[in-house]
Amino acid sequence: xTNDRLPISEIWVxxxxxxxFALVLTLAAYQFAFMLYVKSNRHPIVNPVGVTVLxxxxxxxxxxxxxxxxxEGAQFIHFLLGTATVALAVPIYRGCNDLxxxxxxxxxxxxxxxxxxxxSAVLIAxxxxxxxxxxxxxxxxxxxxxxxxxxAERIHVSPTLTAVFAVATGMIGSILAPYIMNAIxxxxxxxxxxxxxxxAHGLGITRAFSINDEAGMYASMAMGMNGVLSAVxxxxxxxxxxx
Amino acid sequence: MIDGLVxxxxxxxxxxxxxxxxxPNIPGPVLGLLFLFGYLHIKGxxxxxxxxxxxxxxxxxxxxxxxxxxxxxxxxxDLQTHALAVATAxxxxxxxxxxxxxxxxxxxxKATHHDE
Numbered sequence: 001x002t003n004d005r006l007p008i009s010e011i012w013v014x015x016x017x018x019x020x021f022a023l024v025l026t027l028a029a030y031q032f033a034f035m036l037y038v039k040s041n042r043h044p045i046v047n048p049v050g051v052t053v054l055x056x057x058x059x060x061x062x063x064x065x066x067x068x069x070x071x072e073g074a075q076f077i078h079f080l081l082g083t084a085t086v087a088l089a090v091p092i093y094r095g096c097n098d099l100x101x102x103x104x105x106x107x108x109x110x111x112x113x114x115x116x117x118x119x120s121a122v123l124i125a126x127x128x129x130x131x132x133x134x135x136x137x138x139x140x141x142x143x144x145x146x147x148x149x150x151x152a153e154r155i156h157v158s159p160t161l162t163a164v165f166a167v168a169t170g171m172i173g174s175i176l177a178p179y180i181m182n183a184i185x186x187x188x189x190x191x192x193x194x195x196x197x198x199x200a201h202g203l204g205i206t207r208a209f210s211i212n213d214e215a216g217m218y219a220s221m222a223m224g225m226n227g228v229l230s231a232v233x234x235x236x237x238x239x240x241x242x243x
Numbered sequence: 244m245i246d247g248l249v250x251x252x253x254x255x256x257x258x259x260x261x262x263x264x265x266x267p268n269i270p271g272p273v274l275g276l277l278f279l280f281g282y283l284h285i286k287g288x289x290x291x292x293x294x295x296x297x298x299x300x301x302x303x304x305x306x307x308x309x310x311x312x313x314x315x316x317x318x319x320x321d322l323q324t325h326a327l328a329v330a331t332a333x334x335x336x337x338x339x340x341x342x343x344x345x346x347x348x349x350x351x352x353k354a355t356h357h358d359e
Contacts, residue, residue, distance in 0.1 A: 026309055048306075056313050057316055080300075083272070085255075085275070086275035089283060090279075093280055108351055112343060120336040121333065122332075128328035144304075146272065150271070154268060154270065160312070165329075166308075176338060191349060194344065195344040198340060198341070199337055231269055231270055
């Protein structure tokens with residue numbers, strides 16, 4: 001009867017070919033990373049996305065799983081990005097009730113802010129000799145990752161690199177933001193929230209909510225408005241410039 | 244909860260359709276966001292199931308971009324070669340963005356609200 005049992009290697013072949021493996025790896029890694037994050041009192045440097053990406057990357061490299069095969073399983077998580085983007089309408093709507101008289105300054109500030117963001121990143125990367133791939137992915141990096149990837153597809157640059165840069169921007173931004181805002185003496189919570197929402201999108205919002213609710217709400221709204229504005233304008237301007 | 248997800252999927256689907264056939268420059272989910280925003284504006288309130296799903300998405304938004312970010316493995320050699328350029332571009336751009344956004348807000352607000 002012993003030859004009825006599957007040899008261990010065959011079990012492995014079956015497991016790693018199954019989409020469930022990538023799903024479990026991703027979710028378990030995230031749960032572990034999130035636990036670390038909570039234990040560190042939500043310090044931005046222990047960012048759960050960064051830690052999860054690190055664990056999964058090392059994991060699939062160790063077992064020699066090609067990225068394509070990993071993504072076949074993980075695409076079920078990836079798909080929900082679009083849905084999560086739609087859900088951003090809710091915080092934006094909630095923020096609007098409180099907005100009276102602030103809409104104009106916020107729109108002005110985030111328009112100028114995102115122009116500075118795109119221009120500085122693209123110019124520095126170009127000037128320092130980074131390749132086309134990298135420079136292209138700098139365009140949408142200061143928009144929240146789900147929208148950024150949609151923009152990347154529209155302007156024909158790598159959605160992957162764009163997502164990586166977007167996550168990195170969020171991490172850097174949420175670590176540095178308090179120092180920058182103190183340096184320019186920005187005090188009102190709604191202004192601090194708006195600035196961090198434009199500069200550090202999703203992770204900035206998490207950070208803002210952990211400090212002050214009003215800041216968190218304005219951060220969500222600024223991130224959403226910035227995302228929508230960039231999604232509408234960036235592809236149109238870039239495609240126009242290229243023709 | 245299912246109720247809230249269905250609402251989101253419907254708006255997302257509508258956004259994808261419009262993006263596909265009318266406005267190819269704008270990502271479908273962004274259009275879905277705008278439609279849902281318009282709907283909420285008309286309705287005047289956020290219904291409970293939708294609020295529950297939207298809040299849990301917001302809380303774990305990060306998980307959703309893990310699959311795409313893991314794709315960084317494909318670009319590691321390229322990123323290593325240009326590590327300094329990438330790091331400088333990201334850090335300087337973040338600092339400038341936050342500082343400029345904050346300053347514009349502050350200056351514009353002061354200019355229009357002398358009394359405060």
